[in-house]
Amino acid sequence: MARKIRVLVGKAGLDGHDRGAKVVASAMRDAGFEVIYTGLHQTPEMIVQAAIQEDVDAVALSILSGAHMTLFPRVLALMREKGIGDVLLTGGGIIPKEDMTALKQAGVGELFGPGTPTTAIIDYIRSVSREKRSAQAGSAR
Amino acid sequence: MANAARTDTAATRAEPESGRAEAAPKPHAPETAEAPVPLFETLSGIPVRPLYTPEDVKPGLEERLGKPGQFPFTRGLHPEMYRTRIWTMRQFAGFGTAEHTNQRFHYLLAQGMTGLSTAFDMPTLMGYDADHAMALGEVGREGVAISSLEDMEILFRGIPLDQVTTSMTINAPAIVLLAMYVAIAEKQGIPPKKLGGTVQADMLKEFIAQKEWICPPRPSVKICVDMIEWCAEHMPRWNSISISGYHIREAGATAVQELAFTIADGIGYVEECLKRGMDVDAFAQRLSFFWDVHNDFFEEIAKFRAGRRIWAKLMRDRFQAKNPRSWMLRTHAQTAGVSLTAQQPLNNVARVAIQALAAVLGGTQSLHTNSMDETLALPTEEAATVALRTQQIIAHETGVANVVDPFGGSYFLEALTDRMEEEAMEYLRRIDGMGGIIQAVEQGFPQKEIADSAYRFQMQVEEGRRIIVGVNRFGGEEEVSIPVLKIDPEIERRQIERVRAVRARRDAARWERAMGDLRDACMSDKNLVPFVLDAVRAYATLGEISDVFREAYGVYREPAVF
Numbered sequence: 001m002a003r004k005i006r007v008l009v010g011k012a013g014l015d016g017h018d019r020g021a022k023v024v025a026s027a028m029r030d031a032g033f034e035v036i037y038t039g040l041h042q043t044p045e046m047i048v049q050a051a052i053q054e055d056v057d058a059v060a061l062s063i064l065s066g067a068h069m070t071l072f073p074r075v076l077a078l079m080r081e082k083g084i085g086d087v088l089l090t091g092g093g094i095i096p097k098e099d100m101t102a103l104k105q106a107g108v109g110e111l112f113g114p115g116t117p118t119t120a121i122i123d124y125i126r127s128v129s130r131e132k133r134s135a136q137a138g139s140a141r
Numbered sequence: 142m143a144n145a146a147r148t149d150t151a152a153t154r155a156e157p158e159s160g161r162a163e164a165a166p167k168p169h170a171p172e173t174a175e176a177p178v179p180l181f182e183t184l185s186g187i188p189v190r191p192l193y194t195p196e197d198v199k200p201g202l203e204e205r206l207g208k209p210g211q212f213p214f215t216r217g218l219h220p221e222m223y224r225t226r227i228w229t230m231r232q233f234a235g236f237g238t239a240e241h242t243n244q245r246f247h248y249l250l251a252q253g254m255t256g257l258s259t260a261f262d263m264p265t266l267m268g269y270d271a272d273h274a275m276a277l278g279e280v281g282r283e284g285v286a287i288s289s290l291e292d293m294e295i296l297f298r299g300i301p302l303d304q305v306t307t308s309m310t311i312n313a314p315a316i317v318l319l320a321m322y323v324a325i326a327e328k329q330g331i332p333p334k335k336l337g338g339t340v341q342a343d344m345l346k347e348f349i350a351q352k353e354w355i356c357p358p359r360p361s362v363k364i365c366v367d368m369i370e371w372c373a374e375h376m377p378r379w380n381s382i383s384i385s386g387y388h389i390r391e392a393g394a395t396a397v398q399e400l401a402f403t404i405a406d407g408i409g410y411v412e413e414c415l416k417r418g419m420d421v422d423a424f425a426q427r428l429s430f431f432w433d434v435h436n437d438f439f440e441e442i443a444k445f446r447a448g449r450r451i452w453a454k455l456m457r458d459r460f461q462a463k464n465p466r467s468w469m470l471r472t473h474a475q476t477a478g479v480s481l482t483a484q485q486p487l488n489n490v491a492r493v494a495i496q497a498l499a500a501v502l503g504g505t506q507s508l509h510t511n512s513m514d515e516t517l518a519l520p521t522e523e524a525a526t527v528a529l530r531t532q533q534i535i536a537h538e539t540g541v542a543n544v545v546d547p548f549g550g551s552y553f554l555e556a557l558t559d560r561m562e563e564e565a566m567e568y569l570r571r572i573d574g575m576g577g578i579i580q581a582v583e584q585g586f587p588q589k590e591i592a593d594s595a596y597r598f599q600m601q602v603e604e605g606r607r608i609i610v611g612v613n614r615f616g617g618e619e620e621v622s623i624p625v626l627k628i629d630p631e632i633e634r635r636q637i638e639r640v641r642a643v644r645a646r647r648d649a650a651r652w653e654r655a656m657g658d659l660r661d662a663c664m665s666d667k668n669l670v671p672f673v674l675d676a677v678r679a680y681a682t683l684g685e686i687s688d689v690f691r692e693a694y695g696v697y698r699e700p701a702v703f
Contacts, residue, residue, distance in 0.1 A: 013275075013278065014269075014279055014353075016352030016353045017352075019391070023599045040701075041275075043275070065263050066282035067277075069630075094517065096517055096518055096625050
């Protein structure tokens with residue numbers, strides 16, 4: 001039996017808007033993921049630490065405060081530095097299109113804006129996690 | 142102190158219920174799918190029938206309505222409402238440094254705006270100076286950065302503070318911003334008693350919904366009550382609190398929950414003031430409210446009316462206020478940011494207009510209309526202007542401001558107003574049963590109710606039972622892109638330099654004395670406002686003053702649950 005997909009849902013920085021993060025976390029749980037929610041006001045260091053401890057398949061950050069161009073790159077850099085650069089970093093919030101493009105070019109995964117159905121997020125994380133797992137299984141052989 | 146900071150634990154975990162693992166994803170209502178059953182209910186889930194008749198209105202309507210300007214104020218606070226004075230058009234603004242926002246203020250005043258409303262950035266809202274590690278990347282992004290009195294002097298430069306009213310959306314450090322406002326007015330030669338405006342300062346709704354805090358609930362409420370008490374004595378034109386449903390609704394509450402939890406918060410503050418021995422009529426007139434205005438047109442109008450009626454009864458009967466002004470629920474309103482869509486953003490202009498109309502028909506005292514681009518970024522000047530013009534069109538072109546409560550007596554609206562009152566009262570009884578709103582918040586009750594409503598709404602949207610134009614229906618065409626406001630990253634650097642320069646330049650001895658006095662006051666039950674006022678006059682920064690609160694009262698950490 002395959003291990004369930006494990007996702008860390010994180011709120012980085014000072015942003016207190018947690019409606020989206022909680023709705024997405026609940027939808028992921030109902031879709032069968034194991035969801036770890038960090039709670040509010042986490043630093044990038046705390047988020048990456050939790051991702052390592054919880055051995056997650058994906059880190060999903062929710063940022064609605066406009067600090068995405070600082071926080072996503074910092075979390076990504078820390079993930080690489082701490083040896084979990086292969087874990088998917090995705091997320092969503094109020095993020096203008098061109099910023100999404102820039103972040104994706106920097107190595108962040110898909111980013112989701114307002115109005116996204118939770119199923120789109122779930123399908124995306126499921127398919128990337130499966131790909132990564134089968135790639136890992138392949139290289140282990 | 143008793144309220145020590147809780148330790149950081151990384152996270153909480155939710156396991157899926159057994160047997161439900163890897164459930165098939167729900168389809169996202171494609172255009173071609175079988176049409177889902179329409180929901181004949183309000184956004185709060187109140188069922189609505191096809192037709193309302195006199196039988197739907199319970200006997201005693203006249204008594205429940207009263208005359209406008211009279212108990213229980215269902216029809217409005219004033220006998221002639223907008224014929225005497227149009228509502229205050231108060232557009233929320235703030236970004237970048239104090240200079241940027243000062244410019245926007247002057248622009249909006251020149252466009253005919255009649256009250257100022259200040260948005261602060263996240264570090265300011267959370268009680269951090271621009272150079273704190275937690276402020277990284279957030280300075281000036283969601284509002285204006287204010288770290289010291291110097292920023293505040295620049296923010297209101299050229300604006301005579303006795304001729305405008307100013308609303309400040311600030312909560313945990315509200316006492317600091319209130320003190321700064323009083324201090325810059327002093328420099329303009331204006332005494333506190335001439336200042337008109339509002340600090341939001343409603344901490345209970347922070348724990349319930351907006352989640353911006355410094356200390357735990359009880360000391361936070363203590364500081365709110367300090368402000369209410371001080372303003373009652375020194376600032377007769379100032380609203381010492383804006384008891385806010387807005388954030389509760391935006392976090393996912395239904396209209397009924399917004400009504401109930403907001404009024405429960407109001408009861409909480411009144412009770413705390415009474416415990417301190419204050420006379421209800423000495424402060425109740427300066428309590429103000431703040432509603433969200435969402436898409437469900439009649440439900441929103443009913444909410445404003447039911448809110449006034451519930452509050453009037455509570456203040457007169459439960460709290461024994463004698464002055465009719467103490468019975469009045471005066472409110473600001475803002476159109477629902479959460480209802481705006483990033484898809485087809487021009488459609489938001491229509492949503493905002495309809496919501497604003499509901500607020501006016503509901504009898505609001507002041508109104509902010511959102512800009513169409515707010516799901517993308519802070520508003521551009523053009524978008525903010527269209528939003529203000531929307532209010533001016535409603536005020537001056539539609540004729541709706543000519544008649545008081547024009548929908549009053551509508552079978553449907555009256556039945557809905559009664560029903561919302563009943564459902565809100567049921568929540569209030571439950572909260573009283575828990576020992577009051579502070580206990581209910583500590584138990585996470587409103588938080589959980591709101592999160593459940595948010596999830597239920599999202600699922601209704603994803604099942605196609607709730608239609609959102611351009612999102613789950615009528616979408617697909619070429620995306621319209623509109624210009625968005627960019628915040629220059631340089632702002633953060635400049636703001637950091639400024640706060641450091643202020644610290645280096647100020648009179649160190651005076652600063653130290655004021656900070657020491659404030660620290661001592663926090664260990665007593667003295668009213669903190671005069672001490673904070675002395676500290677800001679000595680150019681103590683917002684972060685330094687907040688640190689005194691953190692040391693004295695502890696730092697709040699929310700249990701991470703969903």
